[in-house]
Amino acid sequence: MIARIARALGPEVPALLGFLALVIAVFGLVSPRFLTAGNFASIAFQLPELGLLTLAMMIPIVSGGLNLAIIYTANMAGLTLAWVLQAHGGPEAPAWAFALGTMAALAVGAAAGGLSGAVIAFTGAHPILVTLAMMIFLRGLGEYLTRGGDISGFPPFLAAIGHGTAFGLPVPLLIFGLAAFAWHLMLGRMRHGFSVYMIGSNPAAARYSGLNVRRTLVLLYTLSGLMCAIAGILMLTRFNSVRVGHGEALLLVTVLACFLGGVDPFGGFGRVLPVVIALFILQALSSGLNLLGANQHLATAVWGLFLIGVMVLRHLFGRWPFRRRKGN
Amino acid sequence: MTDPAPPPAIALSRVSKTFGGVRALDDVAFEVRQGEVHCLAGENGCGKSTLIKIITGVYTPEPGAEIRYFGERMEAVTPEAARRAGIAVIWQDLALFPEMSVAENIAFETLLGPRPRLVRHARLRSVAEAALAELGVRLDLDARLRTLPIAERQIVAIARALTHEARVLFMDEPTSSLTQAETDRLLAIVRRLASRGVAVVFVSHRLAEGLDVAERVTVLRDGRLVGVHPTAGMTQSRLTELMTGKTFDAAVTARDLPGAPVVLEVRGLTRPGEFEDVSLTVRAGEVVGLTGLIGAGRTELCHALFGMTRPAAGSIRLLGREVRFRSNRDAVAAGIAYVPEDRLSLGLIQPQSIADNTVITVLPRISGPSGLISPALKDRLVAHWIAELAIKIGTPADAVSTLSGGNQQRVVLAKWLATEPKLLILDSPTVGVDVGARAGIFRIVRGLADRGLAILMVSDEVPEVYFNADRVLHMAGGRIVREYDPRAIALPVLEEAVYG
Numbered sequence: 001m002i003a004r005i006a007r008a009l010g011p012e013v014p015a016l017l018g019f020l021a022l023v024i025a026v027f028g029l030v031s032p033r034f035l036t037a038g039n040f041a042s043i044a045f046q047l048p049e050l051g052l053l054t055l056a057m058m059i060p061i062v063s064g065g066l067n068l069a070i071i072y073t074a075n076m077a078g079l080t081l082a083w084v085l086q087a088h089g090g091p092e093a094p095a096w097a098f099a100l101g102t103m104a105a106l107a108v109g110a111a112a113g114g115l116s117g118a119v120i121a122f123t124g125a126h127p128i129l130v131t132l133a134m135m136i137f138l139r140g141l142g143e144y145l146t147r148g149g150d151i152s153g154f155p156p157f158l159a160a161i162g163h164g165t166a167f168g169l170p171v172p173l174l175i176f177g178l179a180a181f182a183w184h185l186m187l188g189r190m191r192h193g194f195s196v197y198m199i200g201s202n203p204a205a206a207r208y209s210g211l212n213v214r215r216t217l218v219l220l221y222t223l224s225g226l227m228c229a230i231a232g233i234l235m236l237t238r239f240n241s242v243r244v245g246h247g248e249a250l251l252l253v254t255v256l257a258c259f260l261g262g263v264d265p266f267g268g269f270g271r272v273l274p275v276v277i278a279l280f281i282l283q284a285l286s287s288g289l290n291l292l293g294a295n296q297h298l299a300t301a302v303w304g305l306f307l308i309g310v311m312v313l314r315h316l317f318g319r320w321p322f323r324r325r326k327g328n
Numbered sequence: 329m330t331d332p333a334p335p336p337a338i339a340l341s342r343v344s345k346t347f348g349g350v351r352a353l354d355d356v357a358f359e360v361r362q363g364e365v366h367c368l369a370g371e372n373g374c375g376k377s378t379l380i381k382i383i384t385g386v387y388t389p390e391p392g393a394e395i396r397y398f399g400e401r402m403e404a405v406t407p408e409a410a411r412r413a414g415i416a417v418i419w420q421d422l423a424l425f426p427e428m429s430v431a432e433n434i435a436f437e438t439l440l441g442p443r444p445r446l447v448r449h450a451r452l453r454s455v456a457e458a459a460l461a462e463l464g465v466r467l468d469l470d471a472r473l474r475t476l477p478i479a480e481r482q483i484v485a486i487a488r489a490l491t492h493e494a495r496v497l498f499m500d501e502p503t504s505s506l507t508q509a510e511t512d513r514l515l516a517i518v519r520r521l522a523s524r525g526v527a528v529v530f531v532s533h534r535l536a537e538g539l540d541v542a543e544r545v546t547v548l549r550d551g552r553l554v555g556v557h558p559t560a561g562m563t564q565s566r567l568t569e570l571m572t573g574k575t576f577d578a579a580v581t582a583r584d585l586p587g588a589p590v591v592l593e594v595r596g597l598t599r600p601g602e603f604e605d606v607s608l609t610v611r612a613g614e615v616v617g618l619t620g621l622i623g624a625g626r627t628e629l630c631h632a633l634f635g636m637t638r639p640a641a642g643s644i645r646l647l648g649r650e651v652r653f654r655s656n657r658d659a660v661a662a663g664i665a666y667v668p669e670d671r672l673s674l675g676l677i678q679p680q681s682i683a684d685n686t687v688i689t690v691l692p693r694i695s696g697p698s699g700l701i702s703p704a705l706k707d708r709l710v711a712h713w714i715a716e717l718a719i720k721i722g723t724p725a726d727a728v729s730t731l732s733g734g735n736q737q738r739v740v741l742a743k744w745l746a747t748e749p750k751l752l753i754l755d756s757p758t759v760g761v762d763v764g765a766r767a768g769i770f771r772i773v774r775g776l777a778d779r780g781l782a783i784l785m786v787s788d789e790v791p792e793v794y795f796n797a798d799r800v801l802h803m804a805g806g807r808i809v810r811e812y813d814p815r816a817i818a819l820p821v822l823e824e825a826v827y828g
Contacts, residue, residue, distance in 0.1 A: 205676060206677065212657060268680065
């Protein structure tokens with residue numbers, strides 16, 4: 001039984017849970033406010049933003065690529081929603097306008113991802129270059145359309161998404177949980193996920209085996225863009241405003257969260273569950289430092305140091321294998 | 329022999345080495361004379377590489393071993409000592425710099441030193457030129473290495489070894505990716521080196537070359553010395569027996585299949601620059617061998633039959649119906665399976681698991697009604713094929729790269745047989761597979777044919793198709809030049825016709 005659970009969790013999970021326990025224990029001892037309901041609630045509200053963006057980054061990495069456009073894709077999707085809401089009365093916009101705007105935002109996100117994916121699939125250009133170009137395009141376009149400013153003034157009912165709770169849990173956390181479960185199912189059990197892993201290890205051999213490599217690439221970048229759009233919509237409801245550059249600093253943090261969660265930087269391997277635990281570790285670190293009075297920039301610096309430490313530990317022990325993914 | 333005989337270039341005795349409980353070498357002796365061409369033969373895992381690494385100081389043997397270089401007893405062999413004694417190894421991967429020029433690759437060590445200094449291009453070129461001249465070869469010194477064919481890269485590697493006065497040269501599988509003409513050129517270079525007093529140790533799977541060029545052969549099996557034999561009077565089949573400890577009865581297995589339905593019928597297939605006007609048929613239960621030199625267009629023809637490229641003219645009929653494939657997925661759906669020549673990078677996805685590599689071609693069949701992959705269906709399918717083809721594995725979750733060449737090739741066969749094909753195309757199915765394991769692969773192939781599968785088997789080793797096919801097609805210059813019945817022709821005649 002224990003062996004079966006251990007197999008289902010995979011080799012990285014116990015070590016990551018140990019890290020999480022260590023972080024919680026240290027901050028719990030140092031700060032009296034760390035082990036409080038209020039702090040856990042703030043972690044639960046903050047984590048989904050980084051979490052959804054990390055999921056958007058994760059599948060391209062597993063496929064052997066990268067999506068550098070995630071932040072601006074998310075914000076373009078947020079802007080799309082914002083414009084639809086503004087066109088229908090701004091703060092007085094009805095619920096159907098929100099539904100319409102959400103559809104439009106998801107479409108924009110999927111289109112941005114799909115375009116990157118198509119270029120990667122059909123030209124064979126490197127994903128870093130293609131998504132870098134997409135990132136610059138979206139940033140420039142967004143800044144031109146908003147003149148670099150914010151859009152705000154949305155209907156109050158959006159607070160029920162960004163700040164509300166349902167079933168006793170924060171709504172953003174529920175959205176993240178659903179998204180993570182969908183990703184888990186896709187990578188572990190769906191043919192598309194299977195193809196993503198195989199292409200991540202060796203696209204030529206995958207093609208010789210009869211997999212549709214191009215379709216898989218287009219689809220996976222489309223899904224990455226879709227996940228960005230969900231993140232963008234959530235960010236809009238949480239901050240009640242949208243700006244093109246919002247969350248720029250998170251781009252590389254999502255890459256590191258993937259690596260901390262055991263995703264192989266060269267593609268082909270990586271599971272959702274360890275990545276989710278890695279996100280909790282990063283969020284607990286940042287929240288703990290915040291409670292100790294460190295500012296946000298110092299917290300970012302500590303994230304960086306922490307990740308360097310993890311790489312060194314991995315090397316020293318060499319027992320924390322990258323190359324595992326499924327429990328079954 | 330006249331006295332005083334020069335001491336042997338390398339003499340080892342009582343060499344043993346254990347890795348984590350596995351006895352890689354057990355009381356092995358090995359001797360190479362000065363200026364001799366020596367063949368080191370044995371199957372994968374027999375200890376050849378370990379022996380070379382002990383000679384070159386990469387590994388330390390267990391106490392009690394005696395190692396002499398040119399008669400001088402070495403207390404501790406280090407890579408530096410081996411280099412000073414003039415012992416060089418050219419590994420199969422060559423270890424060259426693909427983006428650098430030929431001259432830089434040959435002579436880059438003249439640039440090395442304790443302090444930074446400017447590159448002296450003139451000296452670099454003259455050193456490289458001298459090394460190539462010694463080999464009797466002319467190459468463009470300024471060409472980027474990656475633009476050269478493998479055979480010429482190998483010559484560059486040999487020339488590099490000569491720049492630091494190699495007196496014993498180990499060559500690891502030097503001919504495995506060369507054509508016959510390139511091999512002949514390499515063997516000529518080897519003889520030339522030997523005549524200048526450089527001892528060459530040939531480590532090769534391909535037994536014919538070893539016997540052709542070497543004076544003596546040392547055979548290892550399972551880490552033990554089987555024996556040292558003069559190559560005069562030694563035959564390939566005798567050497568195979570020594571290497572594997574088994575006897576293989578090579579006999580022509582060709583049969584007639586008059587009534588069998590035609591599965592594949594190709595008429596006038598053409599793709600300019602690759603192959604011209606190719607016509608052939610393969611019947612159910614028939615093994616058709618396709619042989620010819622590298623560059624004859626064999627693999628290109630396979631790619632077109634598998635839907636990976638589009639022919640410019642001609643027709644392909646499968647079970648009487650004309651087919652046109654837009655991609656290899658169409659070909660798979662129509663019942664064609666293709667085992668590519670390059671198993672390492674195209675046949676399998678090396679880092680992924682044995683299980684995933686087996687089911688990759690049949691994902692819809694292991695999906696449940698929900699469309700999700702069913703772990704139970706997957707496990708059952710994988711277990712079935714592992715048992716069916718007697719694949720030796722640890723667990724199905726292990727990376728396929730952990731398997732030996734022969735077992736990897738069985739996984740490739742499994743993944744394609746799982747698609748229940750009507751036509752199986754095997755492109756050089758025994759490349760990198762041990763002699764002993766080859767027989768196993770051919771037994772499987774024959775068994776599949778007996779059950780009615782049509783098989784097109786490509787190989788540049790004429791004996792393989794001669795002994796294992798029902799008919800042999802000879803391809804040259806993109807055309808099928810002739811068809812042979814193995815029962816009506818002797819092997820040497822066929823080899824002469826193909827290798828010319």
